[in-house]
Amino acid sequence: MDVVGLGLRRGRAMLFRDLSFSLVRGRLMHLTGANGAGKTSLLRTLLGLTTPSAGQVNWCGTPIAKQRETYHRAVFWSGHAAQLKDDLTAAENLCVASALAGDAIGPKAAQRVLDEIGLSGQRSLPARLLSAGQRRRAALARLALSRERPLWILDEPFNAVDAAASGWLQRQLGDHVDRGGMVVLTSHCTPTAVSALRDVVTVAL
Numbered sequence: 330m331d332v333v334g335l336g337l338r339r340g341r342a343m344l345f346r347d348l349s350f351s352l353v354r355g356r357l358m359h360l361t362g363a364n365g366a367g368k369t370s371l372l373r374t375l376l377g378l379t380t381p382s383a384g385q386v387n388w389c390g391t392p393i394a395k396q397r398e399t400y401h402r403a404v405f406w407s408g409h410a411a412q413l414k415d416d417l418t419a420a421e422n423l424c425v426a427s428a429l430a431g432d433a434i435g436p437k438a439a440q441r442v443l444d445e446i447g448l449s450g451q452r453s454l455p456a457r458l459l460s461a462g463q464r465r466r467a468a469l470a471r472l473a474l475s476r477e478r479p480l481w482i483l484d485e486p487f488n489a490v491d492a493a494a495s496g497w498l499q500r501q502l503g504d505h506v507d508r509g510g511m512v513v514l515t516s517h518c519t520p521t522a523v524s525a526l527r528d529v530v531t532v533a534l
Contacts, residue, residue: 330375330480330511334384337370344370345534346383352530354479357502357512359523362534368515369409371534372484375513376406402431405475409485411464415457419448419467422456427474434474442473446497465489472501481505483514487522495522502526 336346344367352358362368373379375386377393377400385392393400413422423439443452446466451459459467469486481502487495499522502512506528516523523529 331387331390332375332384333387335371335374335381335386336383337367337374337379338382339367339370343382348384350530350532352480352511352513354509354511355506355528357506357514357523357526357529359529359531360513360515360534361531362515362517364517366534368517368534369484372406372482372513372515375482376404377401403479405430405472405478405481407468407471407481407483407486409488411456411468413456413459413464413467416455418453418455419443419459419463419470420452422467423470423474426471430471430475432474432477438474439470442470443467445473446470447493461489462491462494466494469494469498472498472505476505476508476510479510481510481512481514483512485516486514487516498522499525 330352332348332350335348337344360368360371370379374381377397388396388400417425420436420439420443424434424436427434440452443449448463448466451463456464486498490498503526505512
């Protein structure tokens with residue numbers, strides 16, 4: 330992925346300008362900045378959900394605006410909100426979200442991943458009964474089912490996770506990068522789990 334001269338205006342203010350960088354296989358890019366610095370807006374621009382005021386994002390040498398379907402098949406996106414349907418169980422949410430993304434799975438695969446992330450006792454509970462940390466785990470579980478997508482874009486993935494879930498997430502990120510995948514993630518600080526990973530590039534907004 331190549332970002333060339335990217336800028337985004339919000340009203341009269343420029344959230345960022347003249348931003349250029351390249352992300353190659355086997356690398357993790359950590360975007361840092363205070364709340365309101367434009368981290369989420371930048372991620373939405375990288376995803377093609379927000380049109381930049383200047384510059385462009387290229388994937389494999391071609392602007393993403395000219396290959397949206399191909400690009401979106403290559404990307405896994407996780408926002409800072411859990412985005413779970415309250416009336417569905419954790420396992421059902423995982424199956425539905427995966428199917429909507431084109432990565433359909435069966436109940437057994439969903440149960441296996443939820444067990445891995447520490448939700449074996451909650452996988453049959455409606456999402457509305459899960460704690461904030463459990464909801465976050467349920468949302469992040471899709472990472473383990475998105476290994477074929479080379480680019481992961483994650484907004485504050487370490488927010489509202491406990492030490493065990495943080496360790497699981499760190500392993501997923503490390504394994505993905507080791508397989509030649511790419512990761513862009515944001516945080517307002519530097520989680521220990523991120524600083525412990527290899528091949529990390531930090532960009533401050």
